[in-house]
Ligand SMILES: O=C([O-])CC(=O)C(=O)O
C-alpha cells in the first residue's frame with residue numbers, strides 16, 4: 001500500500017537530526033532541493049535496502065552483544081525507519097540484542113554506554129513540572145507508554161535510571177512485532193533514586209544520586225504522573241514495567257480502572273505462561289485442570305501467573321477451591337502455607353493449608369522445593385525466582401520420578417538468571433520433558449534429537465494486545481482480554497497443532513500472531529463494552545491500517 005506524502009516544516013540539518021523523519025542518503029533529488037539538504041549528504045541516492053546492507057555489514061563488525069546493542073541503538077536514534085527495516089530483516093538475530101538478554105546488560109551499564117536522548121526521564125524533583133515535561137516529548141500523539149521506576153529490572157534488581165533501557169527495548173518490540181508506529185511510542189523512566197550502592201558510588205551514574213524516596217512520597221509522585229499523562233494523552237496505554245514487588249500489584253490495582261494500563265510482569269507474563277501451558281498440555285493430551293503446579297518465586301509475577309492458571313482451571317470445569325489446592329507456591333523459606341508469617345495479601349490466597357502437608361515427610365520448618373517435588377508430584381514446574389540454579393539435578397530428577405513428560409518452565413530473565421538451563425533440564429529428564437524459558441536459548445541436541453526451546457516471554461502478548469487496544473481505542477485492559485490473548489497464542493502452537501515443531505511460533509511469526517491477538521482481544525473489549533462496536537471487516541481494517549511498516553514516505557514541505 002502506497003502511503004500518502006507527509007508534510008513537514010523541518011528542513012536542513014534539523015530534518016537529518018530528527019530520527020522519526022531522517023532518511024539519510026535516501027532523500028531523493030527533489031527532496032534534497034525542497035528541504036535544503038544539498039551538500040549535507042554524500043551525492044549518491046540510496047534505497048532503504050542499500051542502507052540496510054551497509055548497516056548490517058557494520059553491525060557484523062562488532063563482536064560483543066553489548067557493542068551490537070549500542071550500534072543498533074545509535075541507528076535507532078539517528079533513523080528510526082532504517083532501524084526497524086534492519087530489524088525486520090534480521091529479527092531472529094537481533095531480538096536478543098535489542099531485548100532480553102542483552103538489554104539486561106544495557107540497563108546495568110546504562111550510564112556508561114549513554115549516547116543520546118530518548119524518551120522522558122522524570123525525576124522526583126521535577127514532580128511539580130510534569131505538564132511541562134510531557135509537553136517537551138518529541139512525540140506528540142503518544143499511544144503507548146512503557147514506564148518503569150527501575151527497581152526490579154528483569155532478574156537484575158534495582159538498576160535505578162538504567163531501567164530506561166527496558167522501556168526502550170519493550171517499545172522496540174511494540175513496533176517491530178506489533179506494528180505500533182514509533183511516532184506513537186514513548187519510553188519513560190520515573191527516577192525516585194536507587195538503593196543500589198554500586199550505582200550510588202559510581203561517578204558515571206546519571207540518575208538521582210540518593211536512596212529511593214519513602215512510600216508516601218513515591219505514591220504521591222506516581223499519582224501526579226498518572227494524572228499528568230491523563231491530561232496530555234488521555235487515550236494512551238500505560239504499560240508498567242519492572243516495578244518491584246511492593247509497588248507492582250498495588251499500582252495495578254489502584255489504576256487499572258482509572259486509565260488504560262496493565263502490568264507486563266504480572267499480567268503479560270501470566271498471559272504468555274498460561275498460553276504456553278495450554279499449548280504444552282494440549283501437546284501432551286492432558287488438561288491443565290488435572291495438573292499440580294509448582295511455582296518457585298511467589299512475587300507478583302509468580303502469584304499473577306498462579307491466579308491466571310486458577311481461572312483457566314475453573315474455566316475447564318473444576319471448582320475454585322479444587323484449583324487452589326493444586327497450586328504450590330515456593331519462596332525463600334519453602335512452601336507457602338497458611339502458617340507462613342508475613343505474607344502479602346496476594347500471597348495469602350495461594351497458600352496450602354497446613355493440614356494438607358501433615359502427612360508429608362519433610363525436614364525444616366516448611367517443605368523445601370525438593371520435598372514438594374516428592375510429596376505433591378507436580379506435572380508442571382515454573383520458575384519466576386530471578387535466581388540462577390534453583391532447579392537442581394535432584395529437584396528435576398524427583399519431578400521426573402513422579403510424572404511422565406514433566407512441563408518445566410525456568411522463566412527468569414535474563415539468561416544468566418535462569419533456574420536451570422534447557423540443556424540441564426533435558427539431560428536430567430533424559431529428554432522426556434516439555435520446556436520453555438523466558439530468555440532465548442539455542443536448540444539443544446540430546447541423543448540425536450533436536451529440542452527447540454520455546455521462549456515463553458511476555459513479548460508474545462503485549463504487542464498484539466497494544467495493537468488491538470489502539471485500533472479500537474479500548475478504555476481499559478480487562479482480564480478477559482488477556483485471557484483471550486493466551487488462547488490465541490495457544491491456538492498457534494506448532495507442536496500442539498502438528499505434533500512437531502516449536503511449542504510456540506517463532507519470533508519471525510510474531511507480527512502475524514500479534515494481528516490475530518489484536519483482533520481477538522479487540523472483539524472481547526467490544527463485547528465487554530470497553531470500546532465502540534465495529535463489525536469484523538472494519539475491525540480487521542483498523543488493525544491493518546494501524547500496523548506501521550518501516551518504509552520511507554515522500555515528504556512535502558509545508559509552505560509558509
Ligand atoms: O523483559 C523480559 O524479557 C520479560 C520481562 O518482562 C521481565 O523479565 O521482567
Ligand SMILES: [Mg+2]
Pocket residue numbers: 154241242264265
Ligand atoms: Mg519486565
